[in-house]
Amino acid sequence: MLPNDKWIVDEFCCPAIISPDAKNGGLIIFEKDGSITNIKIDVVFPVLHGKNGEDGTIQGLFQLANIPFVGCDSLSSAASMDKGYTNMVADYLGVPQAKWVATKKFSYNKNPDKFIQNTVEYLGFPIFVKPANAGSSVGITKATDIDSLRKAIDIAFEHDNKVVFEENIDGFEVECAVLGNDELFASVVGGITPCNEFYDYEAKYISGTSELSIPAKLPEDKLAEVQKEAKRIFDGLGCSGISRVDFFVRKSDYKVMFNEINTIPGFTSISMYPKMMEASGISYPDLLDKALTLAIEKWSK
Numbered sequence: 001m002l003p004n005d006k007w008i009v010d011e012f013c014c015p016a017i018i019s020p021d022a023k024n025g026g027l028i029i030f031e032k033d034g035s036i037t038n039i040k041i042d043v044v045f046p047v048l049h050g051k052n053g054e055d056g057t058i059q060g061l062f063q064l065a066n067i068p069f070v071g072c073d074s075l076s077s078a079a080s081m082d083k084g085y086t087n088m089v090a091d092y093l094g095v096p097q098a099k100w101v102a103t104k105k106f107s108y109n110k111n112p113d114k115f116i117q118n119t120v121e122y123l124g125f126p127i128f129v130k131p132a133n134a135g136s137s138v139g140i141t142k143a144t145d146i147d148s149l150r151k152a153i154d155i156a157f158e159h160d161n162k163v164v165f166e167e168n169i170d171g172f173e174v175e176c177a178v179l180g181n182d183e184l185f186a187s188v189v190g191g192i193t194p195c196n197e198f199y200d201y202e203a204k205y206i207s208g209t210s211e212l213s214i215p216a217k218l219p220e221d222k223l224a225e226v227q228k229e230a231k232r233i234f235d236g237l238g239c240s241g242i243s244r245v246d247f248f249v250r251k252s253d254y255k256v257m258f259n260e261i262n263t264i265p266g267f268t269s270i271s272m273y274p275k276m277m278e279a280s281g282i283s284y285p286d287l288l289d290k291a292l293t294l295a296i297e298k299w300s301k
């Protein structure tokens with residue numbers, strides 16, 4: 001906090017809210033003199049990650065308030081945030097992915113030993129254990145034996161009531177940026193080589209030594225397949241505007257396998273989404289322009 005933050009807050013800041021009443025369509029500001037000002041908002045670009053930011057919650061508020069916003073609507077944001085749900089949709093679409101199971105805490109607690117036995121039989125070690133709704137690799141563990149699996153489950157349940165288990169895919173990690181509402185554009189595919197055993201929180205945000213390559217160093221036909229599957233996932237989940245869809249290309253047979261989708265991907269000028277778009281001929285300013293235009297188009301229908 002800056003030394004004069006308190007002063008700034010006291011002197012110039014007033015409470016403001018977004019009212020869910022569509023008549024206002026913007027910010028309601030409670031001025032110091034007791035009056036109320038309503039500022040109409042043309043369009044919002046949500047740059048929030050995780051709970052309440054990309055899980056459809058704030059998107060629902062914008063929808064109620066009739067404020068156009070960039071990215072996925074409430075339903076597709078919520079569906080894309082939940083790894084159990086996205087895995088179900090990928091299965092339904094026939095997009096290949098890791099074998100997986102999911103459980104809620106209540107069911108797991110009924111008979112943890114039986115659940116663990118069945119899961120290990122089905123998936124084999126190592127097993128990726130993930131909170132269904134988290135992101136940034138928070139709460140994710142690669143379990144290698146029964147002991148670490150038990151611990152991993154406890155950790156994952158600290159973050160969500162639902163946990164997803166996946167077989168380990170020994171693959172190249174690739175990402176594709178998708179842009180559009182109805183007509184979709186899939187970017188050049190980028191590759192990530194995590195500096196740790198997997199792309200965990202430390203590798204993503206702290207060490208900074210993971211390697212990025214755009215385009216990913218993989219055969220052309222595999223990159224084209226990633227682009228095609230990225231659009232199918234985006235469309236199948238009902239996404240709009242922007243999303244980044246992540247895959248593995250399995251090392252043993254180069255099979256393209258869906259991992260997850262991010263409806264509010266990192267969006268700084270050095271993040272993968274803008275970099276992949278840049279490599280596809282869409283500059284950062286143009287990308288911002290397109291994202292805002294798509295939002296206005298979608299919500300002015």
Ligand SMILES: Nc1ncnc2c1ncn2[C@@H]1O[C@H](COP(=O)(O)OP(=O)(O)O)[C@@H](O)[C@H]1O
Pocket residue numbers: 098128130134135136137138140166167168169170173194198199200246259260
């Ligand atoms: N089934 C899997 N097999 C191998 N590695 C995985 C698997 N699932 C996740 N990972 C690794 O864990 C990282 C984080 O998992 P991910 O599902 O992308 O969660 P998040 O939403 O937190 O980014 C991935 O980038 C990858 O390195």
Ligand SMILES: [Mg+2]
Pocket residue numbers: 137246260
């Ligand atoms: Mg991820």
